[in-house]
């Protein structure tokens with residue numbers, strides 16, 4: 078059967094459910110002429126060949142986590158990889174794992190847990206490998222080994238706009254492999270399978286802190302950055318969130334009722350024993366006075382499972398009840414002082430406009446090598462705000478708030494992680510101006 082007969086068109090009972098399969102319910106009014114859920118690379122090839130013959134534009138969706146829903150193209154084609162090449166395989170000879178672009182972090186965690194291996198997938202349980210790795214991927218324990226696309230991904234299979242199926246790696250189609258790791262939603266082919274290296278799984282040990290930083294956000298954040306400087310890079314992950322105390326009060330409306338600003342900090346170690354983890358996180362044993370003064374709760378180092386860590390992520394950005402989201406973010410400018418940085422980002426972190434909005438700082442401590450992959454901006458601190466609400470009437474207000482606070486945050490920014498890029502919101506660099514790669518020269 079030709080692929081066109083398999084696609085779902087407007088009017089079909091399944092169409093709207095498939096069209097709106099995104100993390101955020103703030104889905105734009107864009108209506109693809111057909112939505113396909115191919116099962117094999119050959120079917121993807123057929124769809125691309127047909128789109129080529131009709132001149133239709135193609136969008137690709139894996140996990141649907143990109144907030145602007147860039148894969149939805151009005152009157153175009155949407156390829157949803159949800160059913161594509163749906164197996165996760167491990168090769169004990171090469172110790173590599175291969176998986177489909179639709180594999181979610183929780184699928185990879187569960188498959189690898191069974192065989193005692195580890196690959197740095199995304200933090201959120203439902204982020205899919207496709208969009209995550211095309212953006213570079215801020216995966217677990219990035220402080221030690223950089224973005225996941227950097228050293229972990231070895232090969233990708235993809236269907237090119239010409240309809241050809243190719244494999245790309247550092248030695249085959251190297252230019253395309255370069256572009257696939259960091260061009261995010263700008264990538265020009267359909268990724269159909271991915272191969273990556275694994276290492277033996279160790280245990281996960283976490284200590285967490287909660288602070289009331291309503292009156293001393295600057296001092297607390299400065300102290301956290303200083304502790305980060307003294308924490309080993311390999312095997313330790315440091316992330317913090319800012320939030321309103323009433324974010325879990327389900328019976329309240331969207332307004333902020335309690336204007337205090339709380340901060341949660343997670344310090345997570347990848348280690349064989351709790352003693353080893355204790356050494357890795359030892360700089361956090363004696364908090365400076367300013368942190369002690371604001372401390373609300375401290376959870377000592379204890380072992381955690383993937384399930385527990387994923388549940389914490391689920392709670393951070395709630396879903397499934399009509400939540401609408403917007404995200405903006407910056408990567409900090411390396412030549413700016415910490416004081417200037419903290420001043421610039423304070424509204425984005427502290428003036429959260431709804432009860433369930435969160436600020437987030439993920440410490441990447443990473444400078445990519447731009448000759449090696451498209452991702453090229455330094456990712457020292459990834460600083461983001463995710464606003465959350467349910468009533469569509471709040472959309473404009475939320476957009477205006479984000480525009481205002483990120484105009485200020487942008488003063489301390491060298492650009493943005495490509496996964497958050499939304500040209501309808503803010504135009505900002507996603508790669509280094511020094512990029513001189515021939516693929517980019519050919520494209521632009």
Ligand SMILES: Cc1cc2nc3c(=O)[nH]c(=O)nc-3n(C[C@H](O)[C@H](O)[C@H](O)COP(=O)(O)OP(=O)(O)OC[C@H]3O[C@@H](n4cnc5c(N)ncnc54)[C@H](O)[C@@H]3O)c2cc1C
Nearest residue numbers: 138139140141142143178200201205207208209215262268
């Ligand atoms: C709750 C949440 C948590 C997140 N956590 C992290 C995190 O820990 N680390 C991190 O780095 N990022 C994180 N992100 C950002 C996320 O990685 C990006 O939004 C990423 O693009 C999502 O990938 P996806 O496949 O789920 O989304 P999609 O919306 O399906 O894909 C995003 C874009 O990638 C392209 N694309 C997807 N699949 C393919 C494919 N098979 N072939 C070609 N192009 C494709 C399309 O252009 C698409 O618009 C998070 C986002 C959310 C909402």
